[in-house]
Amino acid sequence: MTVALSGEETAKKIAEQFSGAVIEASDQAILVKSDSLSEIAKYLKDTPEFNFDYLVHISAVDYLDYFELVYQLASLEHNHSLVIKTRCYDRENAAVPSIVSIWRAADFQEREIYDLMGISFTGHPNLKRIVLWDGYKGHPLRKDFL
Amino acid sequence: MTLKTEPFVLNIGPVHPSTHGVFRMRATLDGEVILDIEPIFGYLHRGVEKLAEERTYTGIIPLTDRLDYLASMTNNFAYCLAVERLAGISVPERAEYIRVIIAELQRIASHLIAVGAFLNDCGAFFTPFLYMFREREKIVDLFEMVSGQRLLYNYMRIGGFNEDIPDEFLPALAKFTQQMPGFIEEYEQLLAKNEILQFRAKGVGILPREMAINISASGPVLRASGVKWDIRKADPYSVYDRFEFDIPTGTVGDCYDRYRVRVEEMRQSLRIINQAMEQIPSGPVKSEVPHLIRPPIGEVYARIEAPKGELGFYLVSDNSIAPYRCHVRAPSLINLTALRDMMRGWKVADAILIFGSIDITMGEVDR
Numbered sequence: 001m002t003v004a005l006s007g008e009e010t011a012k013k014i015a016e017q018f019s020g021a022v023i024e025a026s027d028q029a030i031l032v033k034s035d036s037l038s039e040i041a042k043y044l045k046d047t048p049e050f051n052f053d054y055l056v057h058i059s060a061v062d063y064l065d066y067f068e069l070v071y072q073l074a075s076l077e078h079n080h081s082l083v084i085k086t087r088c089y090d091r092e093n094a095a096v097p098s099i100v101s102i103w104r105a106a107d108f109q110e111r112e113i114y115d116l117m118g119i120s121f122t123g124h125p126n127l128k129r130i131v132l133w134d135g136y137k138g139h140p141l142r143k144d145f146l
Numbered sequence: 147m148t149l150k151t152e153p154f155v156l157n158i159g160p161v162h163p164s165t166h167g168v169f170r171m172r173a174t175l176d177g178e179v180i181l182d183i184e185p186i187f188g189y190l191h192r193g194v195e196k197l198a199e200e201r202t203y204t205g206i207i208p209l210t211d212r213l214d215y216l217a218s219m220t221n222n223f224a225y226c227l228a229v230e231r232l233a234g235i236s237v238p239e240r241a242e243y244i245r246v247i248i249a250e251l252q253r254i255a256s257h258l259i260a261v262g263a264f265l266n267d268c269g270a271f272f273t274p275f276l277y278m279f280r281e282r283e284k285i286v287d288l289f290e291m292v293s294g295q296r297l298l299y300n301y302m303r304i305g306g307f308n309e310d311i312p313d314e315f316l317p318a319l320a321k322f323t324q325q326m327p328g329f330i331e332e333y334e335q336l337l338a339k340n341e342i343l344q345f346r347a348k349g350v351g352i353l354p355r356e357m358a359i360n361i362s363a364s365g366p367v368l369r370a371s372g373v374k375w376d377i378r379k380a381d382p383y384s385v386y387d388r389f390e391f392d393i394p395t396g397t398v399g400d401c402y403d404r405y406r407v408r409v410e411e412m413r414q415s416l417r418i419i420n421q422a423m424e425q426i427p428s429g430p431v432k433s434e435v436p437h438l439i440r441p442p443i444g445e446v447y448a449r450i451e452a453p454k455g456e457l458g459f460y461l462v463s464d465n466s467i468a469p470y471r472c473h474v475r476a477p478s479l480i481n482l483t484a485l486r487d488m489m490r491g492w493k494v495a496d497a498i499l500i501f502g503s504i505d506i507t508m509g510e511v512d513r
Contacts, residue, residue, distance in 0.1 A: 002381035028445075053359050056449075057475040059460045070460065072447055076359060076375055083447075105362030107483050116195070131188035131512055140196050 029083040055103035098124040167508030198472035211298040222302035228448035228459035233441035241306035256453035260505035267502035306432035347402040351500030361483040365455025371399030401503035478506035
């Protein structure tokens with residue numbers, strides 16, 4: 001059975017390494033500052049205790065006041081999982097750091113979020129629309145898209 | 147005198163029999179050797195995730211049918227599982243067993259097409275494909291018996307099933323599970339040791355173990371690269387923890403391994419079906435579910451081992467009758483991430499083979 005790591009306890013360990021990076025932590029998820037996202041992701045992947053070698057999926061949700069990005073991580077070795085979230089408040093120039101250099105699985109998924117939700121991923125090697133065509137106006141998964 | 151040459155750009159697809167749907171590969175070639183390849187998606191994009199935000203929870207089930215349309219039953223399964231976890235709905239035991247039987251039948255049906263189409267791409271032109279369609283037809287007949295449909299079943303419901311399986315279903319299933327091992331043997335005799343097949347598929351399109359994990363490959367693609375990871379074992383859902391079965395893995399991660407893993411998985415699925423048929427209890431097949439489901443505010447990620455890999459639904463509820471967000475973790479899309487690395491350096495004919503061995507459905511890639 002996959003064990004969901006407690007967000008609160010893991011958040012303490014992250015906070016020891018990166019002070020001020022964790023905004024809040026619940027049992028289900030850890031909310032981190034988007035500036036520290038890639039450092040934290042790297043830490044979670046490279047620390048043998050966590051060994052999050054597998055990025056299950058990335059999703060983005062439009063809560064109108066902010067966008068929330070959801071990163072579901074898993075470790076095949078330890079068979080545990082963790083959810084990392086980050087928020088993006090700027091609707092016009094929404095951007096978060098890309099994690100393609102850590103998990104290549106993010107490649108198409110970040111492009112899809114960029115395409116449908118309109119969030120840029122800084123550092124993505126090939127950030128362009130994936131399912132809609134170039135020149136398409138708007139981002140359909142945003143709640144204000146009509 | 148030296149001839150001046152330059153790379154040549156070739157579009158393979160979007161409408162091409164070897165792309166298994168409307169998929170385009172923009173290949174840069176040096177003669178016949180692939181220098182670079184860029185996958186281009188979107189020809190079958192229907193905005194399923196956006197459509198889902200305006201439908202009731204039950205009304206989304208037909209949309210899920212149209213994701214991986216060669217494995218509609220498992221799509222229904224993953225979605226229903228997600229809603230049941232979100233809303234705290236239990237499923238009667240008999241329904242869980244029927245779900246397992248149906249899902250494993252669907253896995254066999256999907257793998258039959260995957261293997262058949264792959265052999266077709268290898269050059270065994272349509273003979274093995276039609277052999278495998280012959281058996282898939284038997285599974286489709288069984289599905290028609292329970293759901294009345296032959297492709298997009300729309301069969302599972304949140305909380306179980308609408309109706310119990312008909313009386314003639316289990317005897318027909320028993321007949322099928324008796325016949326099927328013989329048919330698999332038949333394919334094996336025809337092809338497994340075939341020299342041309344081995345020559346074309348062994349060592350071609352290798353996906354190394356580390357890369358397979360790093361791109362989050364799942365399903366037979368991941369297992370062929372030597373990773374023993376199957377969600378039915380690693381994170382059991384439904385009643386999968388009650389059955390004995392093995393997880394077949396490959397060693398090299400080439401096209402041949404992916405083909406072998408799929409054939410072996412069909413045998414394991416039959417093992418599961420046989421055990422499920424023995425253990426299936428009687429009783430109701432649907433729990434009490436309100437007409438309009440309003441799950442409490444919250445979110446859930448539920449995943450299953452679909453024929454093509456890890457199929458997951460991420461649902462966010464705002465306590466209304468429709469999900470606030472419905473995200474599909476599509477194995478077909480994510481398994482394609484390393485396409486360029488797998489194809490670079492091979493010839494165009496091999497690229498077709500490599501693409502066929504990944505086994506994707508465009509309905510799921512583009513959504």
